Structures are given as C-alpha cells and as structure tokens.
Amino acid sequence: MNEISLRVRVRRLIIGAIAMLFFAIVFLPALTRSCDKLEYMAQVLEEDNIDPSRYYYTDIEAVGDANHEISNTLRYMPHGPGPVPGMAQGQ
C-alpha cells in the first residue's frame, strides 16, 4: 500500500464509492423493474413493511404477529359444535 501514491488511493476510493452507489441506486432498481415478479415483490415488501435484510426474528414485526396469531390459534382452538371448515378438503 505504501508504494501507491495518495492521489491514486483517493481516486480508487472515489471510484469504489461511485460503483457502490451505482449498484444501489441504479443496478438494483433496474433489476427490480426488469421483472414483473420482482416489482410485485417490492410492492408487497413496501406494503407489509418487511425488511428482508433483517436476520433475527425479533427484528421483524411480522414474525411477532405470526407468533401471536398461531399461539392464539393453538390455545383457543375453535372446538364448537358442527363440522370444521377445511377438514373435509384436507387443507
């Protein structure tokens, strides 16, 4: 690293930063817009406020909601009289 002049290193930093910005601001949006499914996915994520880059369950509100919903289902599972909807079709 010592033999490379500061000017060259700064130039590399600027080129690298521009490349990163290009990737984030131009390439990724273009990739999404290039495919209907990806565009739909972006819309779903925006509407549902889901951030796919989060890595643990406590980072995602939807996981807390899902846990709450399923816990309620298991603890207060409907068992009233009459045929249970969904069972007949094996859903």
Place this chain on the structure above:
Amino acid sequence: MSQESNVVVDHGQSSWSDLWTKEDYWAIWLGFFIIAAAFFLYLNFSPVGEFKEKIAKENALMETEAARAPFKTIAWYKAADAKKKLKASGSHVGKVVKYWTSKPASWKLSNPLDTFIMSKERADELNAKATPKYEEAKAKEVATFAAAEAAEAAAAGAVFQDATLNEDAKAKIGEWRAAHSKASKAKSKTAHKPYNHIPSLLGLCVGLALFFSIGIKFMGKDTFGFMKGFVFVFGVSVLAYIMGGMPFSKQYGIGAEAWGVALGMLIANTVGTPNFAKKGCEVEYYIKTGLVLLGAEVMFNKIVAIGVPGIFVAWVVTPIVLISTFIFGQKVLKIPSKTLNITISADMSVCGTSAAIATAAACRAKKEELTLSVGLSLVFTAIMMIAMPAFIKAVGIPEILGGAWMGGTIDATGAVAAAGAFLGEKALYVAATIKMIQNVLIGVTAFGVAVYWCTKVECEAGKTVGWMEIWHRFPKFVLGFLAASVLFSIVDGSLGHDMGYSLLDQGVIRGFTRLFRGWFFALSFAAIGLATNFRELAHYFKGGKPLILYVCGQSLNLVLTLTMAYIMFYLVFPEITAQI
C-alpha cells in the same frame, strides 16, 4: 478476530482478575447492564396492571368463542387484535428509548434528506400521498366486514351444523381479515411524523463510546485512542445503515451489516484505515456484547410456538443438516479450516447471519471466515427468497407446506418473512414461526460448538482434556449468552404468553435490548470491513470449496425439510394445519 492475532483468543489460564481485565467478561457485564436497565424501565414505567386486566378479559372472550363455533369467529379475532395492541414499547419509556437509539431512516430515492431529518411539511406530504390508498383499503374492510358478519350470523342461525354455511363464514371472515390487514398497513403509511435524527445519533455515538470505553480502560488499552477510533467506526456504521435502508437494497437482503463490511473494506483497501480508527476496531468486543444481548432473544419457550410439527421441522432437521454438512466438509471436501466449515454449516442450516456470528465467536473463527460465510448466505438468501415462492406457486404446493419449507431453509428471518408474504398470509405465519423456532437453536449451537472446540478440536489427538482446561479455554461470553437466554426464557414462561408478548417481547426486547444489539452488530461488521484485506479474503475462497459446501448442505436441507414438513403438517397433524 482481534487486531493482533486475527483470532478470538483466550489464554489457557484463568484468574480472578479476568473478571475485570478480559473482554469476554466485559461483554457479559455490559450486556447485563443493558438488560437490567431494560427490566428496570419497562417493569416500573409500563401499565402492567392494565395489561393484565385487559388480557384476562380478552382471553375469557376467546375461550367462549372457541367453544361456541367450529371456526374462528369475528369476536375471536377482535379479541386477538385487542391483545396485540398491548405493547410496552408504546409507552413513554419505549418512545424515549426508541428516539435515542434510532438509526438513520429509510432512504427513499426521491429525498435522501429523509434519512436524518423530516420536516412537518414533508411528513404531511407523505401522509397526504398515502391517504387515498388507506381510504380505499378502509372502504374494502368495511364491506368485507359486513359480508363476514352476515355469513357468521347465517352459520350461527343453523347452530353451526350446516357445513356449507360454516365454510362460507370461514371464507368471508378470511376475506375480512385480509382486508383488515391491508387497511392497517395502509394506515401506518399515513402516520409519518417529523423527526431529526442528528442529535440522537450524536448522543448515541458519545454514549456508546463512553459505554465501551469503561471496559477498554479496565483491559488496559488506550481509552482515549479507542474513543477517537470509535467515532470513525460509528460513522461507517451510520453510512452502512443509510445504504442498507434503501428500499431496493433491503429487497435483496443487503442490509447495514453487509454494507458495513463493504464500506469498511473499500476504505481499508484504497486509502487505508487511518491509524487512529484502528483503535476503535474492537470487532470481538462489539460482537460478544451484542451476542450476550442476542441471548435475551433466544427464548426456549418459543420452540412450542406451532406445536409438535414445528419442533420436528426446525429442531430435528436442522441439527441433522448442520452435523452432516460439517462432516461432509471435513471428510469429502477436506476444507482446511474447521472453523470456516462449521461457520458456513451453521450459517446455512440454522439461521444465516446471526447463527454465523454466534458460531464464529464460539469457535474463534477468523474475521475473514465470518465475512465469507455471511457473504455466501447473503447471495443464496436473495436467490431462494425469490425462487422458492415462485417455484411453490408454479407447482401448486399448498401454502402451509410451502411456508414451512421456506421457514426451515431460507437463511435470514427477514427473507423468510418476505418470501412468506409473497406467497400468502398463511404461508407467512407458518414460515415466520418455523424460522423463529429455528432461531432459538442458536443458543444450543453456540454452546455445543464452544464445548466441541474446547474438548475435541483444540487438543492433541488421543489426549483427553480435564474440566479445568475446558474452563480455561471456554469462551466465557457464551456463558453470558446462555445466562441471558435462560433468564428470559424463565421470565417469559412465568409471565405467560400474552404478558410475555406485551411486556417482554414488545417491551424489554424489541423496545430496548434489540435496539442496542442491532447497533453492536453493525459496529462489529463495519470494524471487520475496516480490518479486512481483499487478498486475505480471496485466499479463503480458494477452490470454491465453501460454495460447494453451501450448495450441498442446502440441497440436503431442502429435501429433508420438505419431507418432514409434509409428514408433520399433512399426515400426522392435519387438524393444526386446518385451523391455521
């Protein structure tokens, strides 16, 4: 991962002074200080009595409704919604903590300034833009609710004995729930408020610099030098949060951690990391403190969240895949580094980045190995998150089976939720819950790997290791991680599910410890980037073996998880599947 040796090092001797001179112990003290503060604030300043009263009332109602009809009625859902609104993080304490730990906001391309400052005019403009969509969603909710009410009344009129009316009521209620969910989400887009994150970010930077410098001082390092370097690392983390907050970056799972490594490496490999900043690159210190806090989120009660099927899908398949992949890496691929092998195996089989961080720290992996594992996971997560729901839809796999399959195989939890949402609400519920159960495996994995490394990997062949030697070698922060996990599991269990949700999950954890844990991991990844050389990283990828390991392990994971999910959800427990 330390600057000097490049690996997490504990010396083969222990003494009482380790308690205040060693990083592992400082990670425990600092982590537990945050945990204690969280408990103090939320238990003393949240409306605990009010929560208890409301929960008891709603539970009684749900019990009555569950006995009244063979499906979830409107009143059942309304009671569940009322409980969901009880969140300790919504209290005054929660709002104050959120303000002082806030990250830069999401960068919408139309206005980069939104990351730090939002004026009242801008907030009003965004709210006005979102209002028509909300009004439309609200109108649909009202209409579907009326239809659901009528259908339920018809089913009730036949004393729930008419299968067709029951089916119709369940379907109409389902439509109302979907519309209700959309309306709630649309409403949240009309609630922008003005903010200015600059003072809170400056305050957080100073606060965290002082917080970590206590341990630095006792460890005998240059405290003032650390604080100066910390400011630089914090600055890179803020930039990483800005980049990771961009919607299109988030869509492909590229978050602040990945950008932290990328930005750090860009600086380190071009102009070079400034010498003063190197003193702030305390990778292990940040990671270990973050891991102690992560322990608080590893609650063993969660493994029964979806009953026995979830345990089989997440806790039987995952260890089989983890161990098989590790053995495959050692025996077939002959990966030279066992630490790289186990980090990739855990990353791929358990839950991506968080498992990689915990495993890498437990087995003292090199920082390049952690970076490589996380990078591999990032690429495959992005692919699987898009390809799996598309495949599931194309071949007509049922939503619940598809959700369980994705939950057990896609690495990152956020990506699992994204893929689940793409498929449907039921798929989202199952996928997210399976992933949450799998997340809990981090505790067992980190402890198991730490013990295995102390007793088998780091000793001479044929020799046995005594208990004291194991103690000397054992990474002590893992004990803090486990202690936090046990403490939170006990508290969560004693509070019961609903109070646990309102006070612990939506208060102490999401409203406090998680916010700090997020910052600590962001700092550690920025510091990893600032201390990583491109050439060294390439060396670990030699021969493409890590890629082959990941692909083979993930293929096994896909086959086993799908098989187990089908057996559990469709052959053994169809009644659970029918009610989800």
